[in-house]
Amino acid sequence: MAEKIAFLGLGNLGAPIAQRLINSGFEVTVWNRTISKAEPLAQLGAKVAENAIDAIEPGGIVFSVLADDNAVETTFSDALLQKLGSNGLHISMSTISPDCSRKLTETHNKYGASYVAAPIFARPDAVLSGMGNIVVSGEAGARERAKPLVQNFVKGVFDFGDDPGAANVIKLCGNFMIAASLEMMAEAFTLAEKSGIPRQSIYEMLTSTLFAAPIFQNYGKMVAQHTYEPVLFGLPLGLKDINLTLQASAKVNAPMPLADLVKNRFVSALAKDRAGMDWVALAKGASDDAGL
Amino acid sequence: MAEKIAFLGLGNLGAPIAQRLINSGFEVTVWNRTISKAEPLAQLGAKVAENAIDAIEPGGIVFSVLADDNAVETTFSDALLQKLGSNGLHISMSTISPDCSRKLTETHNKYGASYVAAPIFARPDAVLSGMGNIVVSGEAGARERAKPLVQNFVKGVFDFGDDPGAANVIKLCGNFMIAASLEMMAEAFTLAEKSGIPRQSIYEMLTSTLFAAPIFQNYGKMVAQHTYEPVLFGLPLGLKDINLTLQASAKVNAPMPLADLVKNRFVSALAKDRAGMDWVALAKGASDDAGL
Numbered sequence: 001m002a003e004k005i006a007f008l009g010l011g012n013l014g015a016p017i018a019q020r021l022i023n024s025g026f027e028v029t030v031w032n033r034t035i036s037k038a039e040p041l042a043q044l045g046a047k048v049a050e051n052a053i054d055a056i057e058p059g060g061i062v063f064s065v066l067a068d069d070n071a072v073e074t075t076f077s078d079a080l081l082q083k084l085g086s087n088g089l090h091i092s093m094s095t096i097s098p099d100c101s102r103k104l105t106e107t108h109n110k111y112g113a114s115y116v117a118a119p120i121f122a123r124p125d126a127v128l129s130g131m132g133n134i135v136v137s138g139e140a141g142a143r144e145r146a147k148p149l150v151q152n153f154v155k156g157v158f159d160f161g162d163d164p165g166a167a168n169v170i171k172l173c174g175n176f177m178i179a180a181s182l183e184m185m186a187e188a189f190t191l192a193e194k195s196g197i198p199r200q201s202i203y204e205m206l207t208s209t210l211f212a213a214p215i216f217q218n219y220g221k222m223v224a225q226h227t228y229e230p231v232l233f234g235l236p237l238g239l240k241d242i243n244l245t246l247q248a249s250a251k252v253n254a255p256m257p258l259a260d261l262v263k264n265r266f267v268s269a270l271a272k273d274r275a276g277m278d279w280v281a282l283a284k285g286a287s288d289d290a291g292l
Numbered sequence: 293m294a295e296k297i298a299f300l301g302l303g304n305l306g307a308p309i310a311q312r313l314i315n316s317g318f319e320v321t322v323w324n325r326t327i328s329k330a331e332p333l334a335q336l337g338a339k340v341a342e343n344a345i346d347a348i349e350p351g352g353i354v355f356s357v358l359a360d361d362n363a364v365e366t367t368f369s370d371a372l373l374q375k376l377g378s379n380g381l382h383i384s385m386s387t388i389s390p391d392c393s394r395k396l397t398e399t400h401n402k403y404g405a406s407y408v409a410a411p412i413f414a415r416p417d418a419v420l421s422g423m424g425n426i427v428v429s430g431e432a433g434a435r436e437r438a439k440p441l442v443q444n445f446v447k448g449v450f451d452f453g454d455d456p457g458a459a460n461v462i463k464l465c466g467n468f469m470i471a472a473s474l475e476m477m478a479e480a481f482t483l484a485e486k487s488g489i490p491r492q493s494i495y496e497m498l499t500s501t502l503f504a505a506p507i508f509q510n511y512g513k514m515v516a517q518h519t520y521e522p523v524l525f526g527l528p529l530g531l532k533d534i535n536l537t538l539q540a541s542a543k544v545n546a547p548m549p550l551a552d553l554v555k556n557r558f559v560s561a562l563a564k565d566r567a568g569m570d571w572v573a574l575a576k577g578a579s580d581d582a583g584l
Contacts, residue, residue: 098487121502133501158497160489169487170494173480174502180550184472187548188465191537194544195390195461197452202462205450209425210413210466213505245483252486254582256479257553258472290546 004029005149006055006062007046008075009094010037012232013120014065016127017093020153021063022046031055053080059087061149068240069100076104078111086112091146093118093134095175097244098165099251105138105164114142117164118150119171123218123232131155137167172245179242179262179282181215185223186283190290199224219280228274228281238279239266296321297441298347298354299338300367301386302329304524305412306357308419309385312445313355314338323347345372351379353441360532361392368396370403378404383438385410385426387467389536390457391543397430397456406434409456410442411463415510415524423447429459464537471534471554471574473507477515478575482582491516511572520566520573530571531558 003026007018010032022028022044029047030038031054038048049055052075056062062084066072072094084090090108092101092115101117108115115138122132133156136143140162147157160166185203192202203224207216222228242263249256265282272288274281295318299310302324314320314336321339322330323346330340341347344367348354354376358364364386376382382400384393384407393409400407407430414424425448428435432454439449452458477495484494495516499508514520534555541548557574564580566573 133497135497156501158501160493163488166487166489169484169489170497173484173494174498177476177480177498177503180472180476183550184469184476187546187550188469191541191544191546191548192461192465194546195458195540196455197458197461201452202465205425205427205462206466206469209448210507211469211505213503213508215502216505248487249479249483252483252582254479254483254486255578256483258475258479258550261549261553286547290544 003027004057004060006031006049006057006060008032008052008055008062009065009067010041011065011067012124013093013122013127015041016124017063017065017120017153018046019044020127020130024152029055053077053083056080056083056088058083058085060084061089061091063091064094066094068094069096072096072100072104076107078107081108081111081113084108084111084113088113089142089145090115091118091149092116093120095119095171095241095244096168098168098172098248101138101164101168114139114145115164116142116146117167118146119167120154121171121174122154127153133158135160135167135170137161138164169248172241172248175238175241176245176256176259176262178215178219179238179266179279180258182219182223182280182283183262183265183286185216185220186286189224190286190292193292194290222278222280223283226284226287228277228284231276231278233279234275235266235269235277235279235281236275238282239263239270242266295319296349296352298323298341298349298352300324300344300347300354301357301359302333303357303359304416305385305414305419307333308416309355309357309412309445310338311336312419312422316444318444321347345369345375348372348375348380350375350377352376353381353383355383356386358386360386361388364388364392364396368399370399373400373403373405376400376403376405380405381434381437382407383410383441384408385412387411387463387533387536388460390460390464390540393430393456393460406431406437407456408434408438409459410438411459412446413463413466414446419445425450427452427459427462429453430456461540464533464540467530467533468537468548468551468554470507470511471530471558471571472550474511474515474572474575475554475557475578477508477512478578481516482578482584485584486582514570514572515575518576518579520569520576523568523570525571526567527558527561527569527571527573528567530574531555531562534558
């Protein structure tokens with residue numbers, strides 16, 4: 001268990017994942033653009049690198065949880081990939097476009113390194129309790145090497161085969177379905193509220209019966225009670241993900257009118273100065289429209 | 293357990309509910325517009341009435357599971373309500389408008405009878421296995437008299453108070469959320485399919501993790517496999533319910549853009565000659581749009 005790991009990106013999700021790896025006994029070197037975020041992990045025993053490239057070991061393992069396509073492409077520069085080199089493995093957990101994963105696989109292979117797309121479904125507290133789920137795709141050998149590593153911090157690992165973009169498609173579909181669930185509950189709870197029924201009552205009935213799933217129980221409570229803080233996944237990130245979904249759907253000619261609707265809810269939320277709220281705040285749109 | 297019950301309406305849901313009541317030991321008199329549907333219940337011991345009014349006992353209990361507002365209002369004529377009379381109780385299980393329940397409460401009260409709205413969430417097989425859930429609302433005394441009766445065929449009873457329309461609002465919200473879930477899965481599975489991922493794979497991943505709820509597991513399988521028969525809840529009934537939802541939302545000024553989207557999916561399905569399919573066939577819309 002003394003395998004060395006480089007961990008790039010210590011945001012709301014990256015930090016607890018790095019923490020789980022440290023607690024599992026790995027030697028972890030962390031890097032984050034804003035270096036102060038590395039401090040709590042340093043206290044747990046992580047080494048802190050000043051640059052992404054300094055965190056990497058030749059032929060080693062590197063996890064990344066970064067903001068978007070551009071951040072991953074910029075960080076995984078030719079210089080970094082040259083250092084990672086032969087037998088190096090990049091486990092790429094950011095929510096990025098399928099095409100970005102496909103392109104990164106090519107640039108990694110040019111230097112003998114491997115790339116696995118491994119986006120995670122988990123809020124930060126679910127990472128710490130090991131209740132998240134991860135989807136992986138990419139070269140077979142790299143997937144098999146990645147699986148026991150990610151099993152240190154998730155409950156389920158789902159394999160989507162050779163296409164490195166496949167896992168990203170699944171992640172985008174899942175996030176789209178969560179956002180659509182927020183809109184669905186917002187509309188239903190608002191109709192109930194305006195009909196004289198407490199939001200909490202309809203929430204409790206539906207999420208203890210037909211919709212008894214974590215998404216509806218956890219997010220539904222926030223929608224019912226209009227709880228949009230603390231920010232575990234910011235509203236602008238929600239818009240970023242739904243834009244990636246629509247971009248992927250346009251690429252393969254698969255119209256998604258519900259994704260369009262949800263996207264416009266996010267855009268409207270930004271127009272109403274809600275960028276500082278959790279993405280659940282898209283649910284305020286239905287209340288606004290109803291004059292509440 | 294020898295209480296006498298009149299049961300009006302033996303469709304896909306009414307028949308199994310009547311069957312459960314017969315099996316629970318009640319003396320049940322059934323009526324259906326198409327009388328041949330009463331035959332299997334007669335073999336279980338039900339009496340069969342030729343007219344709704346003949347099925348009723350003065351001061352007795354009557355269940356109804358009828359097609360729409362008009363069918364309930366026509367069947368519960370002044371003549372029938374006069375016969376039902378004082379101490380009579382109508383347990384109204386049809387999916388009808390909240391306003392129809394409010395109006396029926398008044399006409400019932402005129403003849404001394406009581407009205408309870410009690411729509412059920414269950415497919416026919418869930419009724420037979422007693423796994424459904426029911427929402428009740430209306431006068432307090434009538435609700436308390438209805439509860440032990442409905443507990444003969446459902447798992448959960450949820451009380452929404454004095455407004456007889458409240459239970460209907462909850463039922464419409466629930467059916468809207470199911471229809472929206474169908475659209476949501478249809479769009480996500482279609483994006484996956486066009487990206488080279490089997491529909492079955494994304495279905496299995498999402499419904500064993502984030503969306504591990506009966507609605508997604510049961511309906512999702514049908515969406516993944518394009519199974520739109522047998523018809524347990526016909527597509528025109530789905531459109532009827534979403535129209536009732538939009539009518540209720542217009543009444544209280546609560547815009548529901550997602551309900552509008554789903555309604556247009558149903559309308560398009562009718563345009564494509566899918567009236568004979570289960571309402572899950574609204575999911576074909578996303579595949580059509582993607583040229584599949």
